[in-house]
Amino acid sequence: MIKSLLISFLAFSSLALAEEKDPLELNKKVVQFVEANLGKKVYEGEAVDLPQEALKASGAKWKFETETVFGQEVNTRRDDIEPGDIIQFDDAEYENKDTKEGWKLGNMTVVVMTVNKKENKIKFAVQNLFNKLFVTTHDLEMNTLKRGRLKIFRPQPGVADVQSGTDKESKTE
DSSP states (O other): OHHHHHHHHHHHHHHHHHHOOOTTHHHHHHHHHHHHTBTSOBTTOOTTHHHHHHHHHHTBOOEESSSEEOSEEOOTTTSOOOTTOEEEEEEEEEEOTTTOOEEEEEEEEEEEEEEETTTTEEEEEEEEETTEEEEEEEEEEGGGEEEEEEEEEEOOBSOOBOOTTOOOOOOBO
């Protein structure tokens, strides 16, 4: 009896250890997808197409109900922003403190490519910014939000749960 319990415990422990993965594995796949598509048009070239297709290609889930949810929302008071996270800007405006140069991102969805925690800067990838219907990258100081809000999502494993006819066939040009 003890021997069979010990065998069962060891088998379960081995299975649990085998299932432990890098918690940012999906983020890395999202970044790889975006890097492979820099300078290219993803699906129809809309801003939301880039993160949706990157999540789909990485095996992550996202859903669309009254708003698009790109994974688990990140609590930035507790967790750091990571490459591969998705940011949804809502009427966002940023202003560079030194140059007073401004960014009007409006309602835009971007993929975080790199993070400089020391300087609180990110490099993000987006398409359809300044009417460029292909993937570009840009730098942004995160602490210069002047107006609006943002939500940050961490990719989660699963299959896309898409409604309202937004389940599109993946395509890059």
